[in-house]
Amino acid sequence: MTRPGTSPVKLPESEKITINLGHVDLGHIELLVQEGFYSNRSDFIRTAIRNQIERHADTLRQIVVRKSVDLGLRTITRDELTAARAAGQMLDIRVLGLVVIAQDVTAELACDTIAALSVLGTLQAPAPVKAALADRIT
Incomplete structure (x- = not known):
């Protein structure tokens, strides 16, 4: 909601988080990125999270x-x-x-x-x- 004479508030589209991964898991992610399955690590992680959320949707x-x-x-x-x-x-x-x-x-x-x-x-x-x-x- 914007009041007259004010600028709309810009809300972030996402929240940054930090995770720790094992070396082997990270290596697997890197291979999938290198092979073009995902554009980068973040793309892989976001996709994995969405899949888990969908799996538990009900x-x-x-x-x-x-x-x-x-x-x-x-x-x-x-x-x-x-x-x-x-x-x-x-x-x-x-x-x-x-x-x-x-x-x-x-x-x-x-x-x-x-x-x-x-x-x-x-x-x-x-x-x-x-x-x-x-x-x-x-």
Whole structure:
């Protein structure tokens, strides 16, 4: 959401992770890359991960439904939290993907309205908000 006079927020398309592989596994990956099956190591790893996610797709869908998890991008705005506070509500937010807490959300407002924040993925929030919610983030 872009407000008049502001630039849209550029969200990252991916999250960088680091993994450790055995020498033989890495060698196998290198052979597949050299033979043209994959463009590079990252392409192989992304494909392997997607295949495993697809292999467990039914189980993942059941878990998402059972845990009432939002999938994908969840943006938490100042307006949403202000409305929750006015209604006397505490939010229990569960997301598989990316959570973005708006830059104009204060630590006080977040503490007043977010009872729990479970993020399976990435959380982007102002540092003071992250610090204030540290004991509520899982």
